[in-house]
Amino acid sequence: MSEPSDKSAPSRTPFFDVRMRGFRDRAEVADVVALLAARLRPLPAEEIDLHEASGRVLAEEISSPVAVPSFDRAAMDGYALRGQETFGAGPYNPLEFRIVGEALPGRPFTQPVGPAEAVRIMTGAPLPERADAVIQVEAAEEQAGILRISEAVPPGRHVGRRGEDIELGTVVLCAGRRLRPQDVGVLASIGTAHVRVIRRPTVALMITGDELLPCGSRPEGYRIVDSNSVMLEALVRRDGGIPLDTQLIADSRPAVEAAVVSARADLLLISGGSSVGKEDHAPRVVAERGELSVHGMALRPASPAGVGFLQDRPIFLLPGNPVSCLCAYDFFAGPALRRLGGGSMDWPYRSCRLPLARKIISAVGRVDYVRVRIRDGQLEPLATSGASILSSTTRADGFVLVPRDSEGVGAGQEVQVFLYD
Amino acid sequence: MSEPSDKSAPSRTPFFDVRMRGFRDRAEVADVVALLAARLRPLPAEEIDLHEASGRVLAEEISSPVAVPSFDRAAMDGYALRGQETFGAGPYNPLEFRIVGEALPGRPFTQPVGPAEAVRIMTGAPLPERADAVIQVEAAEEQAGILRISEAVPPGRHVGRRGEDIELGTVVLCAGRRLRPQDVGVLASIGTAHVRVIRRPTVALMITGDELLPCGSRPEGYRIVDSNSVMLEALVRRDGGIPLDTQLIADSRPAVEAAVVSARADLLLISGGSSVGKEDHAPRVVAERGELSVHGMALRPASPAGVGFLQDRPIFLLPGNPVSCLCAYDFFAGPALRRLGGGSMDWPYRSCRLPLARKIISAVGRVDYVRVRIRDGQLEPLATSGASILSSTTRADGFVLVPRDSEGVGAGQEVQVFLYD
Numbered sequence: 001m002s003e004p005s006d007k008s009a010p011s012r013t014p015f016f017d018v019r020m021r022g023f024r025d026r027a028e029v030a031d032v033v034a035l036l037a038a039r040l041r042p043l044p045a046e047e048i049d050l051h052e053a054s055g056r057v058l059a060e061e062i063s064s065p066v067a068v069p070s071f072d073r074a075a076m077d078g079y080a081l082r083g084q085e086t087f088g089a090g091p092y093n094p095l096e097f098r099i100v101g102e103a104l105p106g107r108p109f110t111q112p113v114g115p116a117e118a119v120r121i122m123t124g125a126p127l128p129e130r131a132d133a134v135i136q137v138e139a140a141e142e143q144a145g146i147l148r149i150s151e152a153v154p155p156g157r158h159v160g161r162r163g164e165d166i167e168l169g170t171v172v173l174c175a176g177r178r179l180r181p182q183d184v185g186v187l188a189s190i191g192t193a194h195v196r197v198i199r200r201p202t203v204a205l206m207i208t209g210d211e212l213l214p215c216g217s218r219p220e221g222y223r224i225v226d227s228n229s230v231m232l233e234a235l236v237r238r239d240g241g242i243p244l245d246t247q248l249i250a251d252s253r254p255a256v257e258a259a260v261v262s263a264r265a266d267l268l269l270i271s272g273g274s275s276v277g278k279e280d281h282a283p284r285v286v287a288e289r290g291e292l293s294v295h296g297m298a299l300r301p302a303s304p305a306g307v308g309f310l311q312d313r314p315i316f317l318l319p320g321n322p323v324s325c326l327c328a329y330d331f332f333a334g335p336a337l338r339r340l341g342g343g344s345m346d347w348p349y350r351s352c353r354l355p356l357a358r359k360i361i362s363a364v365g366r367v368d369y370v371r372v373r374i375r376d377g378q379l380e381p382l383a384t385s386g387a388s389i390l391s392s393t394t395r396a397d398g399f400v401l402v403p404r405d406s407e408g409v410g411a412g413q414e415v416q417v418f419l420y421d
Numbered sequence: 422m423s424e425p426s427d428k429s430a431p432s433r434t435p436f437f438d439v440r441m442r443g444f445r446d447r448a449e450v451a452d453v454v455a456l457l458a459a460r461l462r463p464l465p466a467e468e469i470d471l472h473e474a475s476g477r478v479l480a481e482e483i484s485s486p487v488a489v490p491s492f493d494r495a496a497m498d499g500y501a502l503r504g505q506e507t508f509g510a511g512p513y514n515p516l517e518f519r520i521v522g523e524a525l526p527g528r529p530f531t532q533p534v535g536p537a538e539a540v541r542i543m544t545g546a547p548l549p550e551r552a553d554a555v556i557q558v559e560a561a562e563e564q565a566g567i568l569r570i571s572e573a574v575p576p577g578r579h580v581g582r583r584g585e586d587i588e589l590g591t592v593v594l595c596a597g598r599r600l601r602p603q604d605v606g607v608l609a610s611i612g613t614a615h616v617r618v619i620r621r622p623t624v625a626l627m628i629t630g631d632e633l634l635p636c637g638s639r640p641e642g643y644r645i646v647d648s649n650s651v652m653l654e655a656l657v658r659r660d661g662g663i664p665l666d667t668q669l670i671a672d673s674r675p676a677v678e679a680a681v682v683s684a685r686a687d688l689l690l691i692s693g694g695s696s697v698g699k700e701d702h703a704p705r706v707v708a709e710r711g712e713l714s715v716h717g718m719a720l721r722p723a724s725p726a727g728v729g730f731l732q733d734r735p736i737f738l739l740p741g742n743p744v745s746c747l748c749a750y751d752f753f754a755g756p757a758l759r760r761l762g763g764g765s766m767d768w769p770y771r772s773c774r775l776p777l778a779r780k781i782i783s784a785v786g787r788v789d790y791v792r793v794r795i796r797d798g799q800l801e802p803l804a805t806s807g808a809s810i811l812s813s814t815t816r817a818d819g820f821v822l823v824p825r826d827s828e829g830v831g832a833g834q835e836v837q838v839f840l841y842d
Binding site: 050051054055065066068069070071073075077102104105106107108120122123124125126160164165166172173178180181182183184185186187188189190191192193209210211212215216217218219221222223224225226227228229230231232233234235237238251275276278279280320321322326350386387388389390391393394420421 | 496651
């Protein structure tokens, strides 16, 4: 866990209007992520049905109120008997037992097993009293009520002991665990019907841009189609969030302000209008109605991004250019969303190390998000670096990050690549 | 793509009843997976709303019916002008332009830009006629309608050309692609409202075992709680399937037969009753009502598993023991389900290579599924190997597979580990 939020929260400074002036200075990516880590905490818990719990983050430690199994049981299909009586059995010295009954799972044989007696038993069935071993079906022969064995089985063989899976009172799973399919199985086996998990964060999506037609339209004249909403909804779902109704908002201060103020989600995303253009109202609205903690990032292509808070709910100003939007989401909003949901702020992408086929040139002082293709085990940086070329992120297999203090990376050098798939 | 199904399908052999006799021989894991790859094909396509498409598998190639953008546009906030006129500008030779108007996204400046004129322009706005470059806000100064620049910008600078993202007619995405968040963004930008994707397979879950109480109950007496249903539902969802209503079925031939015959799903899972016990009815039912292709696997702990087909729909006999159930699902049913959904049959788990802290002993002739914990960068095999110890898969970080021709792996040796998370 990180320090209490007050320590690392930046002091609130008077709003500097960057519109048609440009950013004075840009925040370091690592500082912004650290700010988010310090300010954000997982949301409160909610109780849900166990059937919905896989993939969710457990909000409490769970100890078992029962032993699993609560009785000794057969671990194989075969015959239950007293192991000691089988000693000496061999291919040239088969031993015989009288079969006195049958034990099935849930339908026990209720009498004790006597000397030279055996009980036909199925996997999972309770071991009858006095029996202490099971001989496998494959190692025995049954004929006319007589069992003939040619192999010794020591006491305890093929017997699952009471509590062998889970002992009474054991801690089964810890708080903070993202539940696996088998975890919900274990919870079922100890009698769990409902479970307390971190609530899934809701996300308000506000898309600004007078040039935008709603997703699903055909582009027309000088109007382009909003693609950020559908992309952001998918990213939010990937990160465990619940996208609420997406709104297309006019490029006007009252419209942006009304949308921001009335948003009721745990996390707010505004796409577009985040930069230094004349119609970029979001930064001022956030600064005046809440706190604009960061505006302008030392990051290409998402430099005109911002982070703020409205009554402790994080709000992210994402550039309207779709690559910048994806980049700003993945650097800042995604980690914040996962943190609210009790998850990890680490990259959600697999990564590996591969050599570069061509050099990457970068500028000192900013992090570069470079889309790359994998060809013959090498990374090819995609020629285009345009923030508006969303197709570069579909042609790419992933991306490479060039650190802020690097002027680039030479051909042949091995670098870490994050894979989109 | 694999060969047509007839070639590798095993010839149908008369049913050998293994009940209380044991398996005659066990199928090799790799052969079973090859059989599934040969017999199964992705399901037909369905048309869905683009908002639901992320994560789904595209069923058709998509070419763009439009250019994106369909006009030249500003790639920065700044001023549009004629690049050639800026040549010679420098800190000691500022040049001045008259600002004649403004271009916003979706609200173009509709007159041509004349000599020594500039138009205030926002990112994404159409470039006015005759302008061919944009000078960034940060490199210019505006005062009383006059723009003063001290830097030259060549023609084309900060201009996004028509079709720079997507050219008319380009193939944007290929069939078989699992759609990323940015892919649905690209599809939105070319005017897509609906998309054809491989249908999600439905899965019938049949849980047998008279000893079982329904999930959500407290274990009681000799009855244990069904944990496989809730685990399998989660696994099915993970693999893109839709679990239909789960049924608890009595351990009787008519009950099993009725459930199998009436199941209407694309893939059928039966948990329990798959082995050589007296109450193990599923194998015979499948053999008689369809085809029991494989019964008994050279795999620990999932040896009493089976694979068959009912009118070309795959059916999997999963052992009732929960670890075996998980193992058999992940080896056979999971890959089959992903293949029906148009996905990959590869393991869905990340893997890495780490050294073993202790040796693993195995038997030649079978694959071993060994749960391991990662401690100080080494793999610790979990002490228990019991098929009924589901908690071993929650305590474990992942699993190691010991190949069939191996007697085990020595301490210190590096092996591939598949990670559950």
